[in-house]
Amino acid sequence: MSTALIIEQLLNGLQFGVMLFLMAAGLTLIFGVMGLINLAHGSFYMIGAFACAAVAAATGSFWIGLAASLAAAAAAGTLVEVAVIRRLYDRDHLDQVLATFALILIFSEATRWLFGSFPLYLDIPPVLAGAVALPGGAHYQLYRLAIIGIGVLVAVGLYYLISRTRLGMRIRAGESDREMIAALGVDIGTLYTMVFALGAALAGLAGALVGALQSVQVGMGEPVLILAFVVIVIGGIGSIKGALVGAVLVGLTDTLGRFLLPKLFTVFLGPADGATTGAALASMLIYIVMALILAFRPKGLFPATA
Amino acid sequence: MTLLQVSGLESFYGASQALFGVDFSVGQSEVVALMGRNGMGKTTAINSVLGLIRPRGGGVRFIGRDIAGMQSYRIARLGIGLVPEGRRCFPNLTVRENLVAAARQGPWTLTRINSLFPRLEERQDQYAHSLSGGEQQMLAIGRALMTNPQLLILDEATEGLAPVIRQDIWAAIRRLKADGQSILVVDKTLAELLPVADRCFVLEKGRTVFSGKPDELTPELQDRYLGV
Numbered sequence: 001m002s003t004a005l006i007i008e009q010l011l012n013g014l015q016f017g018v019m020l021f022l023m024a025a026g027l028t029l030i031f032g033v034m035g036l037i038n039l040a041h042g043s044f045y046m047i048g049a050f051a052c053a054a055v056a057a058a059t060g061s062f063w064i065g066l067a068a069s070l071a072a073a074a075a076a077g078t079l080v081e082v083a084v085i086r087r088l089y090d091r092d093h094l095d096q097v098l099a100t101f102a103l104i105l106i107f108s109e110a111t112r113w114l115f116g117s118f119p120l121y122l123d124i125p126p127v128l129a130g131a132v133a134l135p136g137g138a139h140y141q142l143y144r145l146a147i148i149g150i151g152v153l154v155a156v157g158l159y160y161l162i163s164r165t166r167l168g169m170r171i172r173a174g175e176s177d178r179e180m181i182a183a184l185g186v187d188i189g190t191l192y193t194m195v196f197a198l199g200a201a202l203a204g205l206a207g208a209l210v211g212a213l214q215s216v217q218v219g220m221g222e223p224v225l226i227l228a229f230v231v232i233v234i235g236g237i238g239s240i241k242g243a244l245v246g247a248v249l250v251g252l253t254d255t256l257g258r259f260l261l262p263k264l265f266t267v268f269l270g271p272a273d274g275a276t277t278g279a280a281l282a283s284m285l286i287y288i289v290m291a292l293i294l295a296f297r298p299k300g301l302f303p304a305t306a
Numbered sequence: 307m308t309l310l311q312v313s314g315l316e317s318f319y320g321a322s323q324a325l326f327g328v329d330f331s332v333g334q335s336e337v338v339a340l341m342g343r344n345g346m347g348k349t350t351a352i353n354s355v356l357g358l359i360r361p362r363g364g365g366v367r368f369i370g371r372d373i374a375g376m377q378s379y380r381i382a383r384l385g386i387g388l389v390p391e392g393r394r395c396f397p398n399l400t401v402r403e404n405l406v407a408a409a410r411q412g413p414w415t416l417t418r419i420n421s422l423f424p425r426l427e428e429r430q431d432q433y434a435h436s437l438s439g440g441e442q443q444m445l446a447i448g449r450a451l452m453t454n455p456q457l458l459i460l461d462e463a464t465e466g467l468a469p470v471i472r473q474d475i476w477a478a479i480r481r482l483k484a485d486g487q488s489i490l491v492v493d494k495t496l497a498e499l500l501p502v503a504d505r506c507f508v509l510e511k512g513r514t515v516f517s518g519k520p521d522e523l524t525p526e527l528q529d530r531y532l533g534v
């Protein structure tokens with residue numbers, strides 16, 4: 001096992017983690033600030049990927065496609081918040097889960113109806129094609145490095161927005177006493193719509209970025225959604241910092257687990273049994289990590305409210 | 307000039323009626339006391355003015371506009387600053403953040419709040435949940451003033467505080483009055499409330515039963531409406 005291979009796997013884990021962060025950031029804000037469980041968050045991921053693939057195919061530009069993914073996901077987010085989600089803030093979690101599950105079905109069928117059942121493909125933009133030489137003689141895809149960079153930028157931007165701006169203060173104030181912040185003259189309803197649209201746009205961005213690495217198809221959002229829930233539970237619901245740390249932890253654990261565990265078990269059990277046992281355990285690994293973290297820190301690594 | 311005019315106000319909690327006809331008014335630069343025993347409807351009346359409870363009958367006019375039934379953020383933006391019962395500071399925001407989060411342009415700035423309540427400046431980077439009750443009360447008043455309201459509403463701003471702190475709060479209220487701030491005060495300590503008030507209204511079981519100058523509220527009336 002060469003260092004080059006390990007570095008590559010580490011970066012893959014980091015890139016996966018960053019992509020999970022883009023999903024988890026919106027989810028944790030919406031859950032933490034508004035108390036809403038949004039299962040349809042994965043649909044925004046899918047909408048972003050489809051919008052990017054379709055617009056990039058039509059215009060020949062990945063970047064116009066990327067802009068379209070943000071716009072489409074934010075627009076879908078705004079529409080859904082105003083039409084449906086608003087009515088759910090004061091309802092219990094079961095109602096929220098049912099209603100947003102219905103939204104998944106609606107979005108999936110609508111996408112199938114618009115684009116058909118065959119996957120779309122999205123090419124990596126030419127400027128980001130190719131690989132970069134890394135220390136140890138490895139080469140790594142430039143595009144994946146760019147995803148890591150974008151994720152870091154988004155994380156810094158969001159952290160600044162929430163902790164330093166007046167908008168962020170109002171969002172946090174609404175988290176603790178929604179009625180009071182309204183009684184001080186803040187239009188909290190519109191603020192929630194904006195937060196929801198921002199979360200949707202970030203999920204759309206994640207979908208578009210990943211769309212160039214995988215095929216773009218209906219149902220692509222839900223597996224990522226489940227992982228994003230694991231991330232926000234590990235990180236502490238409502239915390240952007242927690243979402244980032246949790247996402248990187250899950251990304252690295254999952255990627256390295258799938259890479260290393262089969263090799264490890266091969267040593268003990270021989271190639272045939274070792275590989276299957278290792279792979280089975282690897283797919284459970286993040287849930288084991290989550291259980292361990294919750295056993296010691298029931299509110300996650302960075303509980304949002306003090 | 308009349309800032310706030312409440313007439314025949316009726317409000318409900320679900321099916322049970324809490325206000326049966328409340329009348330009071332606050333004029334420009336006037337300090338008005340809204341009084342009554344526990345559970346007589348003072349907080350309900352204030353919350354109905356601010357749109358936190360939707361009044362079902364009667365009228366609420368602020369600077370000549372009918373505000374009954376408007377959303378509370380719109381009412382607040384017209385120029386009403388609420389210091390609510392129970393303070394309700396945002397515990398997960400720092401003192402400074404509590405003050406600036408909902409601030410609007412006007413003569414009240416952080417600097418002026420800090421000179422009104424020097425304790426707040428000392429604690430500006432502390433989270434509100436770590437403050438004492440008196441400091442939280444000062445913060446709630448400062449937070450309302452930072453919205454630069456035409457009318458400040460104080461609901462039980464001295465309740466449950468140590469005597470020294472109560473004196474600080476009353477001193478601040480007198481200073482605001484001297485500056486010409488219009489204030490509606492709910493408080494149970496008559497000894498401090500009556501000297502500062504220009505007019506008084508007394509509620510009993512959701513109705514206004516007395517209105518007049520503080521010296522017209524004779525000991526007999528006080529005993530009848532406010533005694534325990």
Ligand SMILES: Nc1ncnc2c1ncn2[C@@H]1O[C@H](COP(=O)(O)OP(=O)(O)OP(=O)(O)O)[C@@H](O)[C@H]1O
Nearest residue numbers: 319324342343344345346347348349350351391462
């Ligand atoms: N959330 C509520 N749900 C139902 N009834 C309520 C609610 N809040 C108040 N009430 C009732 O409405 C009436 C008026 O209460 P309110 O809180 O306005 O009185 P108050 O004059 O402010 O009393 P206090 O001096 O104790 O603050 C009381 O009978 C009370 O029991």
Ligand SMILES: [Mg+2]
Nearest residue numbers: 348349350391
């Ligand atoms: Mg009260």
